[in-house]
Amino acid sequence: xxxxxxxxxxxxxxxxxxxxxxxxxxxxxxxxxxxxxxxxxxxxxxxxxxxxxxxxxxxxxxxxxxxxxxxxxxxxxxxxxxxxx
Numbered sequence: 001x002x003x004x005x006x007x008x009x010x011x012x013x014x015x016x017x018x019x020x021x022x023x024x025x026x027x028x029x030x031x032x033x034x035x036x037x038x039x040x041x042x043x044x045x046x047x048x049x050x051x052x053x054x055x056x057x058x059x060x061x062x063x064x065x066x067x068x069x070x071x072x073x074x075x076x077x078x079x080x081x082x083x084x085x
Contacts, residue, residue, distance in 0.1 A: 004030075014026065014029070017029065062075075063075075
């Protein structure tokens with residue numbers, strides 16, 4: 001367990017944050033902030049590793065020539081038409 005003394009301004013800021021984050025208590029908030037900061041300092045890992053890795057099934061059904069610009073443009077256009085009829 002760790003006890004931290006905060007100055008009045010920081011204490012007020014913490015109170016305001018907790019007012020907006022209704023589903024979390026002080027300990028969980030401090031834990032989350034420390035974890036985020038620690039992950040930011042982990043310079044040996046790549047951005048993708050820090051974010052949890054690549055999606056496993058991202059391109060499993062993609063055509064083999066998807067790297068071609070014309071194919072990508074057609075795929076994006078089809079996706080947008082499907083998404084926004």
